[in-house]
Amino acid sequence: xxKEMQTANVIRQECIADGIYxxxxxxxxxxTAVPGQFISVYINDASKLLPRPISICETxxxxxxxxxxxxxxxxxxxxxxxxxxxxxxxxxLGNGFPLSDEDAILIGGGIGIPPMxxxxxxxxxxxxxxxxxxxxxxxxxxxxxxxxxxxxxxxGSSGTSGTVMDVLxxxxxxxxxxxxxxxxPMLRAVKQYALDHNIPxxxxxxxxxxxxxxxxxxxxxxxxxxxxxxxxxNKRVCKDGPVFNAKEVDLT
Amino acid sequence: MNTNVTIxxxxxxxxxxxxxxxxxxxxxxxxxxxxxxLGAVVTKGVASVPWPGNPTPRVAETYGGMLNAIGLQNPGVxxxxxxxxxxxxxxxxxxxxNVCGHSLEEYLDVVNKLADADVDMLEINVSCPNVRxxxxxxxxxxxxxxxxxxxxxxxxxxxxxxKLSPNVTDIKEMARAAEEAGADAISLINTFTAxxxxxxxxxxxxxxxxxxxxxxAIKPIAVRMVYEAAHAVKIPVIGMGGIATAEDAIEFxxxxxxxxxxxxxxxxxxxxxxxxxxxxEAFMQSRNIPDLDSIRGCV
Ligand SMILES: Cc1cc2nc3c(=O)[nH]c(=O)nc-3n(C[C@H](O)[C@H](O)[C@H](O)COP(=O)(O)OP(=O)(O)OC[C@H]3O[C@@H](n4cnc5c(N)ncnc54)[C@H](O)[C@@H]3O)c2cc1C
Ligand SMILES: Cc1cc2nc3c(=O)[nH]c(=O)nc-3n(C[C@H](O)[C@H](O)[C@H](O)COP(=O)(O)O)c2cc1C
Ligand code: FES
Numbered sequence: 360x361x362k363e364m365q366t367a368n369v370i371r372q373e374c375i376a377d378g379i380y381x382x383x384x385x386x387x388x389x390x391t392a393v394p395g396q397f398i399s400v401y402i403n404d405a406s407k408l409l410p411r412p413i414s415i416c417e418t419x420x421x422x423x424x425x426x427x428x429x430x431x432x433x434x435x436x437x438x439x440x441x442x443x444x445x446x447x448x449x450x451x452l453g454n455g456f457p458l459s460d461e462d463a464i465l466i467g468g469g470i471g472i473p474p475m476x477x478x479x480x481x482x483x484x485x486x487x488x489x490x491x492x493x494x495x496x497x498x499x500x501x502x503x504x505x506x507x508x509x510x511x512x513x514x515g516s517s518g519t520s521g522t523v524m525d526v527l528x529x530x531x532x533x534x535x536x537x538x539x540x541x542x543x544p545m546l547r548a549v550k551q552y553a554l555d556h557n558i559p560x561x562x563x564x565x566x567x568x569x570x571x572x573x574x575x576x577x578x579x580x581x582x583x584x585x586x587x588x589x590x591x592x593n594k595r596v597c598k599d600g601p602v603f604n605a606k607e608v609d610l611t
Numbered sequence: 612m613n614t615n616v617t618i619x620x621x622x623x624x625x626x627x628x629x630x631x632x633x634x635x636x637x638x639x640x641x642x643x644x645x646x647x648x649l650g651a652v653v654t655k656g657v658a659s660v661p662w663p664g665n666p667t668p669r670v671a672e673t674y675g676g677m678l679n680a681i682g683l684q685n686p687g688v689x690x691x692x693x694x695x696x697x698x699x700x701x702x703x704x705x706x707x708x709n710v711c712g713h714s715l716e717e718y719l720d721v722v723n724k725l726a727d728a729d730v731d732m733l734e735i736n737v738s739c740p741n742v743r744x745x746x747x748x749x750x751x752x753x754x755x756x757x758x759x760x761x762x763x764x765x766x767x768x769x770x771x772x773x774k775l776s777p778n779v780t781d782i783k784e785m786a787r788a789a790e791e792a793g794a795d796a797i798s799l800i801n802t803f804t805a806x807x808x809x810x811x812x813x814x815x816x817x818x819x820x821x822x823x824x825x826x827x828a829i830k831p832i833a834v835r836m837v838y839e840a841a842h843a844v845k846i847p848v849i850g851m852g853g854i855a856t857a858e859d860a861i862e863f864x865x866x867x868x869x870x871x872x873x874x875x876x877x878x879x880x881x882x883x884x885x886x887x888x889x890x891x892e893a894f895m896q897s898r899n900i901p902d903l904d905s906i907r908g909c910v
Contacts, residue, residue: 362642364881401879405855406675408826408879449881567668569677569878572642574635576655576684577670590661590686598639 364401364449369440370422376497378429379470380438381416388450389415389423394458394478395540395563395602398425398450399571402433410571411437412597414540414563415451416473416498417480426473426498452571453601456538456561460484464534465506466523466549467491468541472498474563478538479505487532491523491541524548537561543610550605560605566596573598581609612895613902614888616650616869618847619770619795621731623650623705623870626903627860627888630825630851630874631656631709631734631774632681634884636695637702643881646702648888650870654695656711656736659720661687666818671807676826676853677875678805680819683711683736688724696728705731707772715759719766726768733769735759738776738801750776750801753788760792770795772849775840777829778804782836783843790844798849798872799840800833826875827853834866841867841908855883857890867908 370383388398392415399410411433417424429435440446456474460483467475468491479486479502486506490499494514502508509526510518519526523545526532539549540563553560569577579593583606586594594600594608614625628651634640637652646652664684671678685691691708699706708730712718722733737759738750749755760773773789775782777800789797802823807816833852841848850868853875854860860871876883900906 362881364643405827405879407672408675408677408875409670409672410878567670569670569679569875570633570639570881571878572639572881574639575633575670575679575878576635576664576681577667577679579664579667579669579684588686589684590690591663591684593663593684 362449364447366445366447369442369444369446371442372438372440374438375426376495379426379497380429381424381426382437382440383422383424384446384448385422386448387421388448389418389421392418392423392451393455394481395455395474396451396453397601398423398448399452400425400433400437401447401449402436403445403447404436407433409569410449412452412568412571414474415477417477428470449571453597454599456563456602458482459536461535462533463487464489464532464537466527466537466539466541466545468523468545469493471539471541471545471563472502474540475538476501476505485534487534489523489526489532491545492517524552527552534558539563546605547610550610553605561602562605562608563601564596564603564608565601568597571597582607583609612892612900614892614895616903618772618849618869619732621705621770625650625888625891626864626870627884627891628653628707628849628870628872629877629884630872631736632679633874633877636691637699638695640877640881644885646699646704648885649704650888651705651707651731652699652702653707653734653872654691654699654709655685656683656709657688657691657721658683658685658711659688659717659724661685661690668817669819669822671816671822673805673807673824674828676824676828677878678807678817678822678824679802680817680822682819685711688721692724692728696730700729707732707734709734709736709774711736715762718759718763722763722766726766730769732772732795733763733767734772734774734798735763736774736801738774738778750785751779753784756785757788757792760789760794764793772796772798774801775799776801777832777836777852783839786840786843790846794846796847796849796869797840797844798851800829800836800852803829803832825853827855829853830859834862837863837868838866838910854887855879857887857894860887860891861894861906864903864907865910869907
């Protein structure tokens with residue numbers, strides 16, 4: 360018995376883009392968390408049984424930050440919290456990104472951008488950071504202080520018109536290892552890009568979760584090889600992931 | 612004050628068990644819960660060979676509950692015996708192995724392989740509504756239930772709990788079929804077959820289309836079914852379905868359950884099982900209840 364769910368307090372919360380919120384929480388979870396891990400956020404409403412998995416965006420001493428999009432009722436309620444309000448959380452959960460000191464390409468798509476901030480702060484090598492948005496930008500200034508940022512927007516309002524892949528195709532970005540978090544089609548394209556360029560890629564996956572700790576087998580993703588825990592071709596995103604070597608997972 | 616309960620000669624230090632499939636084989640939850648303080652750990656369904664389970668999404672939240680269509684993913688009985696059971700045996704708690712199969716032969720294969728294992732009881736899942744062949748025929752037809760119960764009882768080295776499906780017209784008939792075929796106990800309820808639709812995407816939320824509903828949303832129906840089953844048979848009943856608190860557990864005991872199991876609420880609070888066990892003790896203490904026999908089936 361070493362872990363427990365905790366009632367932490369909101370330090371502050373702000374809306375940083377349309378429907379996107381940034382919340383700092385006072386918690387000791389921050390002191391052991393590594394980039395790429397997530398927390399389970401429990402909604403203060405018994406009709407909402409399941410925890411919401413949210414990536415750790417950034418940590419400080421005894422505090423961590425999450426950046427999230429209002430996607431439904433749970434995140435809507437979270438967005439209403441103010442300084443001092445209690446928030447029930449569990450973590451840190453999942454494995455996190457393996458850190459390398461080589462030149463890295465960090466790729467974040469939409470609400471997959473937040474975990475890239477703590478990663479960018481932890482990586483010591485040269486960093487090319489490629490960010491994809493629908494339209495409105497967020498976190499790009501903070502990421503720009505960690506490396507060279509390129510932006511793509513679907514509506515062409517900033518940077519390259521299109522997706523992160525359109526930035527990569529221009530050939531202006533290079534590195535020896537890729538880290539990526541974003542929607543599945545993006546991860547699929549990143550995996551292909553990594554295979555074509557023969558560089559390792561670490562991708563952070565998303566799946567519907569129930570327990571968040573590896574017990575219910577709700578959150579699996581297909582693996583290319585038989586998993587030693589399950590003895591079948593799948594892995595638990597919450598426990599064995601959310602970060603996987605792109606070669607380990609079958610994204611088809 | 613005494614929280615012990617006894618089922619088929621096996622004594623449990625308290626009536627709180629984990630509901631199969633919500634607690635794996637205890638390893639993950641042992642970080643949150645002292646397994647030594649649970650009445651029993653009931654394992655995830657174990658099959659004769661590894662089962663890959665269903666495609667995702669496998670889970671969905673619903674009001675006060677959840678749907679699951681895990682599809683009984685499990686690594687198979689051989690790995691269970693090599694890896695999971697030795698882990699569980701380190702703790703001072705009872706071990707009940709939940710068994711699943713696509714056919715009578717598969718159930719018997721697992722039961723036979725468990726015969727020499729240090730396991731306290733077997734729970735036979737004839738009711739999982741997720742897998743097309745996952746035992747649904749056995750759990751919904753009293754004759755098939757009788758057949759599988761009788762065959763399993765003949766093969767089993769440990770006492771046998773038959774886990775009933777709530778997706779039937781008359782739960783009393785199913786409880787009696789299990790009892791007549793020689794079951795040592797029955798447990799109920801498994802999940803209700805249910806469905807959720809994403810109205811924006813105009814699609815089923817679960818890849819499997821249907822999934823099993825569990826959690827507090829089903830509790831009142833579960834209490835009614837446990838009451839009916841407990842009054843239809845003489846063998847002990849293990850009650851479950853939406854238990855979140857000690858008060859919920861006591862409702863089941865007053866309806867006639869000997870023990871209770873906590874399932875989906877583990878996902879809402881990983882330490883809920885211990886809170887339920889401690890709460891039952893506090894309830895007994897505050898009302899001078901000497902043992903659970905004195906309130907069982909009291910309504
Ligand atoms: C490992 C991981 C990290 C994540 N990190 C972030 C993050 O940093 N920022 C962010 O905005 N979002 C993140 N998400 C997505 C986030 O979990 C969902 O947006 C959130 O759960 C939606 O909850 P809701 O109550 O608002 O929506 P509802 O649709 O009302 O939720 C209903 C149920 O579906 C689940 N659910 C809904 N959407 C998702 C989804 N996309 N992924 C997983 N479960 C979902 C909920 O958890 C809940 O159980 C992450 C998801 C995963 C798996
Ligand atoms: C994710 C999940 C997996 C389950 N897996 C099994 C299983 O393998 N075997 C089984 O007999 N019941 C299984 N069940 C059913 C539970 O053991 C229990 O009967 C049911 O969920 C009702 O209890 P609850 O409302 O407390 O969850 C599962 C339930 C859930 C939520
Ligand atoms: S959410 Fe339960 S195993 Fe991942």
